[in-house]
Each structure stands twice: as structure tokens, then as C-alpha cells.
Amino acid sequence: MELSQQVLEKIEKENMHPSSxxxxxxxxxxxxxxxxxxxxxxxxxxxxxxxxxxxxxxxxxxxxxxxxxxxxxxxxxxxxxxxxxxxxxxxxxxxxxxxxxxxxxxxxxxxxxxxxxxxxxxxxxxxxxxxxxxxxxxxxTSFYHHLQGDRMMWVMPDQGLLGGKVEGIDDLYNFILTDQDGRRWQVAVSGTIGVEYTVLGAKIKIIGERFGTSSFRAVEIRSWCGCGGCDQQVAPACAHATATCGAGSGCGCGE
Amino acid sequence: MPNGQLETMADEELVSLSIKKSEVFGVLMRRYQGRLLAYIRRLSGLRSEDAEDILQESYIKAYLNLNDFDRKLKFSSWLYRIVHNETISEWRKRKARPSVILENEDWEKIKSGDDMHNEMNARMDRARLEKAIDRLPEKYRDAIVLKYLEERTYEEMADILRKPASTIGTLISRAKKRLNKILKTYGA
Missing domain, CATH: 1.20.58 (Methane Monooxygenase Hydroxylase; Chain G, domain 1)
Known part of the structure; x- marks a missing residue:
């Protein structure tokens, strides 16, 4: 039997149809x-x-x-x-x-x-x-900040860099912060730069120095979303403000 | 519709009719049977019966995918692509290195003074060329068979092999160089 005939018979026998x-x-x-x-x-x-x-x-x-x-x-x-x-x-x-x-x-x-x-x-x-x-x-996730240097640098308390979420506020100059590794820190504020970012539940970056095992002295506080990111209204700490970038001192939020 | 009328119709029209009526597909199958069987044999060196099995499977695949045929392409290119893929997958199943068989007409095509022959050793004979093509990697063998034995254009080859047209040119040029090298090295 011819090849084409064999194929047609198979198509008919097995009730084949073209896909829709x-x-x-x-x-x-x-x-x-x-x-x-x-x-x-x-x-x-x-x-x-x-x-x-x-x-x-x-x-x-x-x-x-x-x-x-x-x-x-x-x-x-x-x-x-x-x-x-x-x-x-x-x-x-x-x-x-x-x-x-x-x-x-x-x-x-x-x-x-x-x-x-x-x-x-x-x-x-x-x-x-x-x-x-x-x-x-x-x-x-608990590992993402280890993949990104710009996040990892905020878990370097020995170099004076600490970042995380404000978990409790004792008063204007003392608050509790949980870093990205989940460690709790008692933070004492010794300056006035960026104190307005210290809002309960907000994420912040702190520049200062470590003293003791879980205590940190803050010299400067920065918005978590960083310079240039404040106007994007993506971080709760910056939602109320606009970016002001000062030479040498990084950035802060102005009304 | 009378069979004589179907025989004269264009491939693309027959495809539309085949979707509604499977018998019409028989006209397309008969139209390409000889060419495709030769192509499978050229590509794989398989016996006629095995080549027919591959073609039968390819025809069924083509029939089942008729709605996937893009009318902007040539039907023959689309069909060649299916047959090509089916032949390659059969090789891989058998895990055997295919060997090319050049028919008399193939040898004539190569000898007839095209650019490939000019670049080849003047003393080259058919057996040597068969052996040399056998030693080519799969992608180069595909290119040589389609260009010189199936006499396909670059555009058709691009559609059959699903590669950019610019890559086809490079492929052919590299295939020719490799073939020359094999002929020189092995005296194939």
C-alpha cells in the first residue's frame, strides 16, 4: 500500500484531528x-x-x-x-x-x-x-541582605553602621532596634541629625559606634530608603517628607 | 472536489482544505513523498524502509499540527522542518552516527560546477566526499545537505533549521571549510 494511503488509514482508524x-x-x-x-x-x-x-x-x-x-x-x-x-x-x-x-x-x-x-x-x-x-x-527572607552589599553594610556595628526596624521608643533619645539578622539593640542617640526618622515601626540606618554587646550610640540617623529615594513614598519613615541631600552629611528628610 | 483539481492547487490552499477533510492531506503527502524520502536518506543514510517509517511519523505530526502552520512561511519549509526534527530524533534514539549516501544525482549536483566543488580538491570522488560528510558535526552536515543536495535558499534553510538567516551563511561557510580540512587531513 502506498505510504500516503497508510497514513490516511491510520489517521482515520485512530480518529486523529488537527489540534484546535x-x-x-x-x-x-x-x-x-x-x-x-x-x-x-x-x-x-x-x-x-x-x-x-x-x-x-x-x-x-x-x-x-x-x-x-x-x-x-x-x-x-x-x-x-x-x-x-x-x-x-x-x-x-x-x-x-x-x-x-x-x-x-x-x-x-x-x-x-x-x-x-x-x-x-x-x-x-x-x-x-x-x-x-x-x-x-x-x-x-532571612538571607537576602547577605546577597546585597548595600544592605549587608548595615549589619556592621563594629564599623559603626547599624540598620533595622524601630521596635520600641523609650524617649526621644533612647529606642530599641532590631537589625536585619533579628538581633535587638538598645540605641542611645547622641546627636540630632535625623532624629525625625525614629518612628515606631520604621526602618532606619544609624551611623555611630557600638558599646557593649548590644548597645549602640547613634551620631546620625538616616532614612532607610536613602538619599534620592525619599520622594518615592515607599518607606514608611519617608512618606511624610521629601529628600534633602546635604554635602558631606549624606541626606535627610525635610518637610 | 475532483482529484485532478486538487492536484493543481497550491500547498497553502490544500492545507486549509486538509484541516476540514483529511483525505485532501493525501495530495500534499504524495506531492512531497519522493523529495522527503530522499532528504531523510541523504541526512541519515537510513535504509528505505526506515526512512519511510520516519516520513510516516512526520506526516502524522504535520497533520496534527496543521493549524500551527504559518501561512507566511512556505509549506515545504514547514514540512522539511518537521521531517528534519523527526530524523534527528530518530538518530538520537538509535545512538548511531549516521552516514551520508550520495545518490548519482547528488554527485552530479556537486560536480556541476557550483561553488562547493570549486573549493574542493579536483581529484575528489564520490566515496571520499561521502566519508568526509560523515565526519562533519551534525549542524554542518545539515547545512551541506540542505544547501547543496536539497538546493534550498538561505531563507528556506533558516525556516527549516529555525536559525537566523545570517547564521545560515556562517554555517555554510564553516561547513565548507571543515569539509575541505577533513578532505586534506584524512584524504577521506
Whole structure:
């Protein structure tokens, strides 16, 4: 029997039918959705990177690492860079499975992806979306701050850097703070810079010095969202204020 | 519709009709059977019966996915792609290195003065070329078979192999260089 006849008989015998248009549409949509997801995740990574760079507290490099270059390498958001590269490859893989995606070379995909994520990431950054997502990741995991140098530096009490959540206020100059590792600190304020950030439940950054095992003297208090981030209304401590960046003293919030 | 009328219709029209009526698909199958069987054999070196099994499976896959056929592409490219993938997956199942068989007409195509032959050793014969193609990595063998034996355009090759057109050019050029090197090194 002729080959085509055999195939037709098999089709009839096994009651085969072409997949429906809807099934085909669904299959195509899945790959497009995954490509779009890769683009959005990449944009979030870019917006968090922008935020990290803009709020890197550059005036504290000597305290944190002792050298500017070490500080640059220390605060660089490697984790998000890794996510970014991973999602470029994912976008390329998904795009290859779309209708005409295979016509794009990897280099073309990288260029399109980088340009799109930088633009979209810039928009996310302006909207405070990236930082908001980063905060929720940090709040719901116990390890995230170990991956990000700009967060890890605020668990360095011996270098005079401490950050966390205000858990209790005794009076204007004494409060209790829980750091990102979950350790409780008794903080005594010895200056007046940034005392307005000491609000119950707010996250803050403190520059000062450690004394005793769990006591810290605060010389300066900064908003958790950092310089340039205060106007984004993403951290409770900054919601009431606008950023004022002072030369040498980092930034604070003004009414 | 009379069979004679179907025979003269374009592939794309037959695809639309096949979705509604499976018998029409028979016209498309007959139209490409010879070419595709030769392609499977060129690509894999399999016996005719095995090549027919692969083609049968490919036709069923094509039939089941008729709604996935994009009318902006050539139907032949789409069908070649399915057959290509099916042949490759059969190789991998068998875990055996395929060996290319050049038919008389294939040898004539290569000898007929195209650019590949000009770059090859003038004393090259068919057996040597078969051996040399056998030694090529899979991607280069695909490129050589499609370009010189199936006589596909770059655009068609891009659609069959699902690669960017610019990559196809590079692939062919590298395949030719590799083939030359093999011929020189092994005196294949």
C-alpha cells in the first residue's frame, strides 16, 4: 500500500484531528508570556540596580570598606546582575519558540533586551516599584541582605553602621532596634541629625559606634530608603517628607 | 472536489482544505513523498524502509499540527522542518552516527560546477566526499545537505533549521571549510 494511503488509514482508524486553533494560540501565548515575564523581571533587576547605585551612601565608603574601589565592588548588586543575565537567556530561549523568534540572533536579543529593560527599569525606578519589590523580598527572607552589599553594610556595628526596624521608643533619645539578622539593640542617640526618622515601626540606618554587646550610640540617623529615594513614598519613615541631600552629611528628610 | 483539481492547487490552499477533510492531506503527502524520502536518506543514510517509517511519523505530526502552520512561511519549509526534527530524533534514539549516501544525482549536483566543488580538491570522488560528510558535526552536515543536495535558499534553510538567516551563511561557510580540512587531513 502506498505510504500516503497508510497514513490516511491510520489517521482515520485512530480518529486523529488537527489540534484546535485555540490550543495552538494557547501554546504560542505561553512562550510570549514567558518572554514578557523575562522582560519584566529584568526591568525590576535594573530598577533595583539603579536604586542601589543612587542610594549607595557614597560618603560612608571609608567606614564600610576603607577603600572606594572595595566599596564599589562591595555594594555592586551581583545578585540582580545574575538574575538579569539569567533572564536574558530565558527570554532568548522563549523567543526562539515563538513564531518568528528564531530569526533573531542572540546578540540582537541581548541588545533589544538590554535597551528595553533599561527603559522599563528606569520607569519602575521612578515609580519606586523595584525598591518596593526588593523590600518585600528582604522582609520575607532571612538571607537576602547577605546577597546585597548595600544592605549587608548595615549589619556592621563594629564599623559603626547599624540598620533595622524601630521596635520600641523609650524617649526621644533612647529606642530599641532590631537589625536585619533579628538581633535587638538598645540605641542611645547622641546627636540630632535625623532624629525625625525614629518612628515606631520604621526602618532606619544609624551611623555611630557600638558599646557593649548590644548597645549602640547613634551620631546620625538616616532614612532607610536613602538619599534620592525619599520622594518615592515607599518607606514608611519617608512618606511624610521629601529628600534633602546635604554635602558631606549624606541626606535627610525635610518637610 | 475532483482529484485532478486538487492536484493543481497550491500547498497553502490544500492545507486549509486538509484541516476540514483529511483525505485532501493525501495530495500534499504524495506531492512531497519522493523529495522527503530522499532528504531523510541523504541526512541519515537510513535504509528505505526506515526512512519511510520516519516520513510516516512526520506526516502524522504535520497533520496534527496543521493549524500551527504559518501561512507566511512556505509549506515545504514547514514540512522539511518537521521531517528534519523527526530524523534527528530518530538518530538520537538509535545512538548511531549516521552516514551520508550520495545518490548519482547528488554527485552530479556537486560536480556541476557550483561553488562547493570549486573549493574542493579536483581529484575528489564520490566515496571520499561521502566519508568526509560523515565526519562533519551534525549542524554542518545539515547545512551541506540542505544547501547543496536539497538546493534550498538561505531563507528556506533558516525556516527549516529555525536559525537566523545570517547564521545560515556562517554555517555554510564553516561547513565548507571543515569539509575541505577533513578532505586534506584524512584524504577521506
Amino acid at each position: 486553533r485555540y490550543a495552538v494560540f494557547l501554546k504560542r501565548s505561553i512562550f510570549w508570556s514567558l518572554t514578557a515575564t523575562a522582560l519584566v523581571v529584568g526591568s525590576i533587576a535594573v530598577s533595583i540596580t539603579f536604586f542601589s547605585i543612587a542610594n549607595a551612601e557614597w560618603d560612608l565608603w571609608s567606614r564600610a570598606t576603607g577603600s572606594v574601589w572595595k566599596y564599589v565592588f562591595f555594594i555592586f548588586p551581583y545578585f540582580w546582575l545574575l538574575i538579569f543575565v539569567g533572564f536574558i537567556l530565558l527570554a532568548h530561549y522563549n523567543l526562539r519558540h515563538t513564531k518568528y523568534g528564531y530569526r533573531f540572533t542572540l546578540s540582537k536579543v541581548i541588545i533589544i533586551y538590554v535597551v528595553s529593560t533599561v527603559v522599563l527599569g528606569g520607569v519602575f525606578y521612578r515609580l519606586g516599584l523595584g525598591h518596593m519589590i526588593e523590600e518585600s523580598i528582604a522582609d520575607s
